[in-house]
Amino acid sequence: MWLLLNAAKVDALLVTHPANWFYLTGFTGESGALVVTRKGTTLVTDGRFVGQAKAETRRVRICQQEGTLLESAARVLRDLRVRRVGFDPARVTVSQWQALRKAARSRWQWVPAEGAVEKLRMRKEAAELAQMRKAAMLAGEIMEFSIGLLKPGVRENEVGAEIEYQMRRRGASGPSFETIVAFGERSALPHARPTGKRLRKNELVVLDLGVILGHYCSDITRTIFAGRASKRIRAWHKAVLEAQEAAISTVREGAACTEVDGAARRVLAGYGLDHLFVHGTGHGLGLEVHEDPRVARGQTQRLESGNVITIEPGVYAEGVGGIRIEDDVAVHAGRTEVLTRAPRQLIEL
Numbered sequence: 001m002w003l004l005l006n007a008a009k010v011d012a013l014l015v016t017h018p019a020n021w022f023y024l025t026g027f028t029g030e031s032g033a034l035v036v037t038r039k040g041t042t043l044v045t046d047g048r049f050v051g052q053a054k055a056e057t058r059r060v061r062i063c064q065q066e067g068t069l070l071e072s073a074a075r076v077l078r079d080l081r082v083r084r085v086g087f088d089p090a091r092v093t094v095s096q097w098q099a100l101r102k103a104a105r106s107r108w109q110w111v112p113a114e115g116a117v118e119k120l121r122m123r124k125e126a127a128e129l130a131q132m133r134k135a136a137m138l139a140g141e142i143m144e145f146s147i148g149l150l151k152p153g154v155r156e157n158e159v160g161a162e163i164e165y166q167m168r169r170r171g172a173s174g175p176s177f178e179t180i181v182a183f184g185e186r187s188a189l190p191h192a193r194p195t196g197k198r199l200r201k202n203e204l205v206v207l208d209l210g211v212i213l214g215h216y217c218s219d220i221t222r223t224i225f226a227g228r229a230s231k232r233i234r235a236w237h238k239a240v241l242e243a244q245e246a247a248i249s250t251v252r253e254g255a256a257c258t259e260v261d262g263a264a265r266r267v268l269a270g271y272g273l274d275h276l277f278v279h280g281t282g283h284g285l286g287l288e289v290h291e292d293p294r295v296a297r298g299q300t301q302r303l304e305s306g307n308v309i310t311i312e313p314g315v316y317a318e319g320v321g322g323i324r325i326e327d328d329v330a331v332h333a334g335r336t337e338v339l340t341r342a343p344r345q346l347i348e349l
Contacts, residue, residue: 004120005038008113010086012037012077014100017091019287020117022215025057033073037080044072070096074103086113115292122284122292123306128216129330132285132308135172135213136328136339139220142166143342146207147224150349153198156181159207160194167211176217176289180208187223187321190279190314202227204321210289217289219310220340221326224347236273236315236323237346243267243313244325244344247281247295251311251329251336257299264313265297276315284309285328307331308339 005013015021015034022028025041029049035042042061045053046069053062065072077085085108092100104110124132145166149159160181167175182192184203192206199205203226210219223240225233247264261281268274280296285308293301295309303309309331314324328339 004036004116005086007119008086008111008116010084010111010113011082011108012080012084013086013113013116014073014077015088015117016096017088017117020091020121023117023121023287025060027053027056027060028215029053029056031069033069035073035076035080037082039080042076044069044076068099070099071103074100077104078107082108084109084111086111086116088112088114088116090114118292121286123304124286124308124330125306128286129306129308131214131216132218132328132330133339135211135216135218136220137341138167138170138172138211138213139209139218140340140342142170142209142211143207143220143222146209147222147347147349150199150205150224150226152201152226156183156186156194156197156199163207163209167209172211172213173215174212176210176212176219180206180221182206182322183226185319185321187323188316188318190316190322190324199226204233204323206322206324208324208326215287217285217287218328218340219285219289219312219326220328220342221312221314221324222342222344222347223323223325224349226349229346229348233323234346235271237325239268239271239273240313240315240323240325241344243277244311244327247311247313248327248329248336248338251303251309251331253303253305253331253333255303257293257295257301257303258297260295260303260309260311261297261299264311268313268315273315276317277313278316279314282310282312282326282329303331305331305333 021034181194187206205224208221243264250263282295284291312326316322330337
């Protein structure tokens with residue numbers, strides 16, 4: 001905790017984001033505000049979660065809120081007599097900010113400390129990486145199972161429901177995001193959600209899924225063709241796979257995220273498909289499915305040992321469909337590790 005406060009140059013840090021207070025304390029409740037100081041850590045929560053907080057945390061003072069959550073957190077800060085209090089402006093609404101300022105009454109200085117905890121979360125420790133391997137392996141198993149569900153006439157939402165059922169049946173607490181199942185022209189929508197559309201012969205299928213296992217997320221995408229793919233579809237899939245391989249080969253400790261993104265784009269440009277790649281090459285992964293670092297154009301942040309990122313280039317053509325291939329990659333000192341396991345070649349059904 002001392003390192004966290006020193007890095008933010010504050011006497012106390014107010015943490016209001018659930019993933020962050022879980023990371024620091026182990027508390028999984030839905031309501032809370034964490035006050036971190038050099039004297040100790042105090043978790044403010046309402047009466048529904050006091051018992052849970054005591055059971056889940058160690059060396060954390062539990063304070064039951066009286067009045068609003070932020071009023072109670074402000075009282076904790078007043079008792080501690082701190083001068084500089086860090087907060088994350090990206091995690092505080094305007095109304096919350098106004099309530100905090102009112103409660104403070106100029107007793108202390110508010111210091112923006114955006115991403116203070118997230119910077120720690122980016123670098124996974126060995127136990128976290130072990131859990132993420134398990135989550136990635138489970139995602140790959142479910143992906144291979146899901147491909148077997150695809151047959152003409154099946155609905156997107158039927159496949160999506162079965163996928164999320166299998167997640168829980170196999171030990172996951174749930175999906176790390178709403179499962180993407182997109183048939184035909186709808187596969188050109190990068191974030192398509194399952195509908196009642198039925199699968200027809202000679203259509204592309206994009207399956208994008210991830211599980212939460214032991215609090216940690218995984219994320220994997222595969223593209224399938226229901227029938228025999230045309231020469232164009234095969235060429236596009238080949239290009240996306242090569243782009244992914246090029247990006248993965250660029251992942252290493254010290255590499256700038258924009259370099260990894262650029263490796264994928266150069267391959268697609270060589271096929272004349274770069275204009276159909278409409279999003280970044282990847283994103284960080286951990287307690288949340290979208291974390292730092294971002295793997296995209298202009299992102300100069302350098303990869304560090306302990307980072308876990310997705311690599312997911314794709315091409316999307318309106319009226320035709322989309323192709324995306326995604327895997328989770330861990331950065332280690334001197335090497336990289338692909339965590340997800342499932343066939344990446346174009347599967348024709």
